[in-house]
Amino acid sequence: MWKSLCSLFKKDCRMMASGKFFFVALGSLLLYTLFINFGYLNFMHAEIYNVYLYDPAGIQTEVSPLVHPVSSLEELDAALARDINGVGVSVSDGKPSVVLYTAAEKADRHRADYALALLRSGGEYTPETVGRNTPEMKQRKDITCELLFIEIVAVGFLGIASVLFKEKQMGVIRVHAIMPLKKNLFVFSKIFLFLLTDLAFAALMILFNIGLAEAGSILPVVLLQTAILSLIMALVGFGCTMLLGDFKQFSLAYLVIALFAATPVFLAANTSVKMAWINYHPFYHVYMGLKNAFFGIPVTNPAYYICAVCAIILLFGIVEAAFRKEMGKEG
Numbered sequence: 001m002w003k004s005l006c007s008l009f010k011k012d013c014r015m016m017a018s019g020k021f022f023f024v025a026l027g028s029l030l031l032y033t034l035f036i037n038f039g040y041l042n043f044m045h046a047e048i049y050n051v052y053l054y055d056p057a058g059i060q061t062e063v064s065p066l067v068h069p070v071s072s073l074e075e076l077d078a079a080l081a082r083d084i085n086g087v088g089v090s091v092s093d094g095k096p097s098v099v100l101y102t103a104a105e106k107a108d109r110h111r112a113d114y115a116l117a118l119l120r121s122g123g124e125y126t127p128e129t130v131g132r133n134t135p136e137m138k139q140r141k142d143i144t145c146e147l148l149f150i151e152i153v154a155v156g157f158l159g160i161a162s163v164l165f166k167e168k169q170m171g172v173i174r175v176h177a178i179m180p181l182k183k184n185l186f187v188f189s190k191i192f193l194f195l196l197t198d199l200a201f202a203a204l205m206i207l208f209n210i211g212l213a214e215a216g217s218i219l220p221v222v223l224l225q226t227a228i229l230s231l232i233m234a235l236v237g238f239g240c241t242m243l244l245g246d247f248k249q250f251s252l253a254y255l256v257i258a259l260f261a262a263t264p265v266f267l268a269a270n271t272s273v274k275m276a277w278i279n280y281h282p283f284y285h286v287y288m289g290l291k292n293a294f295f296g297i298p299v300t301n302p303a304y305y306i307c308a309v310c311a312i313i314l315l316f317g318i319v320e321a322a323f324r325k326e327m328g329k330e331g
Helices: 002-018 021-043 073-082 105-120 135-170 172-178 184-209 212-243 247-270 282-294 302-330
Strands: 051-054 067-070 087-090 097-100
Touching: 002 021, 002 135, 002 184, 021 135, 021 184, 051 073, 051 105, 067 073, 073 087, 073 097, 087 105, 097 105, 135 184, 135 212, 135 247, 135 282, 184 212, 184 302, 212 247, 212 282, 212 302, 247 282, 282 302
Parallel strands: 051 067, 051 087
Antiparallel strands: 087 097
């Protein structure tokens, strides 16, 4: 069995190499790294919010030098009109009142707390860190997690389909239908190869964009969550390829699955948009498990892992049945 599995694995590696899959994966890694380090971080550079204070009676005596005083309410309004991310504080009625342009709920609370903190003491309230991470490191982890999720859900899903459709056209499945080897080895070999590829991709993404110092503490838990997502997506992609007739039909299925897997998850996890049914969305829990892993928070709920293992076993059974059905057609 091991000899047959090794032969299948080597053949799958050659197929992926000839299809430029590894080249595309390395290209994606390079593009993501350039985007994170020279695009995203520069555009989303985390700066301290400007705070503008209108205090006509001079009630606030311990004010941070980071606060910009204004002489009138009109000047306060004008400052906020120029700087929509800034925060205004008016003490015209004897107590501080926060004035700001609304954004996301969590960001608004953070800006208000920061502005009021600057009125109570000096620069000690300057938010240099977010938890144990600097603002830049938090941004690096956020965007690296999102790109890794997209890579596995979208690119990995398409990758296994492209290999399988090519093998269909070449008659490889027809050959396997008459070969004296266990049919589930064909499925296992491909899933295992894509798993290894996704784990290597995740490890390099972390090393290149988060750094070796942070990688040691988060890499094991990130790779565990990556493995769960990779196995699910590879099995779903394999099953769709076996059940659908051509790549055009698969493209439509891919669009539906990618939108279903990614769009509501990103909205619920990264914005103030919340959907009542999101807790029933399986990819939401997988994504949050991956995101929490990037911040060193492993999933400890055993029900999560039990459900993940059951889903993978169920998908493997469905895929193996679909593959045997396809071999029957070829035979």
